[in-house]
Amino acid sequence: MKWWGWGDEQTEFDISDKPELWPFIRDSVGMTGEATRTPPVSFDDISLPPPRTNGAFRAAINASLGGERLSTTKRERLVHAYGKSFRDLWRIRRGIVDAAPDGVIYPETEAEVATLVAAAADHDVVLIPFGAGSNIAGCVEAAHDESRMVVVLDLRRMDRVLEVDAVSGTARIQAGVMGPHMEQQLNAQGFTLGHFPDSFLFSTLGGWIATRSAGMQSDRYGKIEDMVVALRMVTPSGTIETRTVPRSSNGIDVKHFCIGSEGTLGVITEAIMQVHRIPEVRLPYGYLFPNFEDGVHAIRACVEADCIPTVTRLNDPAKTALSFAYKTAAPPLKALLGKVVKNYLKRVKTLRFQSLGADAQRLRGRPADLPRASPQSE
Secondary structure, three states, X not given: OOOOOOOOOOOOOOOOOOOOHHHHHHHHHOOOOOOOOOOOOOHXXXXXXXXXXXXXXXXXXXXXXXXXXXXXXXXXXXXXXXXXXXXXXXXXXXXXOXXXXXXXXXXXXXXXXXXXXXXXXXXXXEXXXXXXXXXXXXXXXXOOOOOOOEEEEEOOOOOOEEEEEOOXXXXXXXXXXXXXXXXXXXXXXXXXXXXXXXXXXXXXXXXXXXXXXXXXXXXXXXXXXXXXXXXXXXXXXXEEEOOOOOOOOOOOOOHHHHOOOOOOOOEEEEEEEEOEEOOOEXXXXXXXXXXXXXXXXXXXXXXXXXXXXXXXXXXXXXXXXXXXXXXXXXXXXXXXXXXXXXXXXXXXXXXXXXXXXXXXXXXXXXXXXXXXXXXXXX
């Protein structure tokens, strides 16, 4: 991703073709006048702390891996300094970088990861596992007062689906694979993992496991911990390999110590995941309810009728109004038709289009009768 924001270098969010978006935001938060654009500082204007070095560690990994593999360029250090939370982006767009890793290395195999972890333990070097950098909890950021050398392990070169077992519905996958690349490999064999977090485009399987991720299709496929059958994690004391069994009834499940460990216990290198055949039909539906409460009752009726969609997202009136504000500019005839439809929804169907901050009414009981979904559809 770009060092100063979300998305790749060529991607920008342009509101010039969304005429209703900025007025909606301005009115909702009570701004007056026009906003002033605040672009990020230039790359050249950012100063990073001087890199620390550990000669014994560098000599050890160079001897083991064959040649210089540790990158210490300014761009590599900057890209791996922060995650993508609001706090991270606010600081880096203003050039505030109080701490940055001293180097970045890209292991290509589990054996190389084991070599790096062992060398770091022997020479007192801090290692930070790094998937794609979309973390929003500060877990990829080095401590400001850290005196030891800090090295980031970027796993993006460990990016393959190693094998798919079509009979058991499992796949052995390397931890550094990005979401889209993983799905592309699985889809080619007729399968999907079914895990689509908001950060899907810029996050990795290992990152999902390490952060106990939830996805937009968790209603059907479960969260990431429900999909992990077994995993491998390299630690300073050796490599943990959990058994490839769907469930266990013999005490503590070591696998769940690793899931959600945020890189504090070791480096997840691969996992055997429960995968699913791609559905024959995908049927996306959108419904508008007169009010938020009716939407809640409709979802409850789905649960009671055992017809849970793959993903269900209920927006309150303010979020629905925001979604309408995201519409691109339409030709005059289509825009007029849109106004007629919206007026019909407001006056005849009594839908409430509220601004941000509107309070929902108290929930009230209301039965609903919804049809059962086809088992072949999502």
